Amino acid sequence: MSKVPLTAKGAEKLREELERLKRIERPRVIEAISEARAHGDLKENAEYHAAREQQSFIEGRIKDLDGKLSNAQIIDVTKVPATGRVVFGATVLVLEVEKEEERTFQIVGDDEADLKQGMISISSPIARALIGKSEGDVALVDAPGGKRELEILDVKYI
DSSP: OOOEEEEHHHHHHHHHHHHHHIIHHHHHHHHHHHHHHSSOOOOTTHHHHHHHHHHHHHHHHHHHHHHHTTTEEEGGGGGGGOOBOOOOOOEEEEEEETTTTTEEEEEEEETBBBGGEEEEEEEHHEEEEEOOBBTTOOOEEEETTEEEEEEEEEEOOO
């Protein structure tokens, strides 16, 4: 299986969630299951079935996070040589030429992407158009809504 890029911050968030699930959520659900078992007939025990369903979800998420972290190539953007080029993890200030709007994007892994926070996936059309460009370059983005021109105003490695 190939390595999946992940920023150092993104990896830390996944580790924190995994730790919370293992140390807090898993024991809480196990306790809820044992309490529900004590109530008797399991066939008609809604509390038992809800706790088992929640346990299944938690175990699935733990397995998912373990897999993602074991296949992650963690990239600390602060240790990337500052060449001024857009690379994975870089924060890019762009001017959307047609709308004359400035936007800031950080290029992150697929699991970290959150457009509301300006974090775009490395596999998104915008990120693919920006990668390898430098400050002052214009990137043509073939987005689902049509072609967009983005002028790169600044590239930071934070």
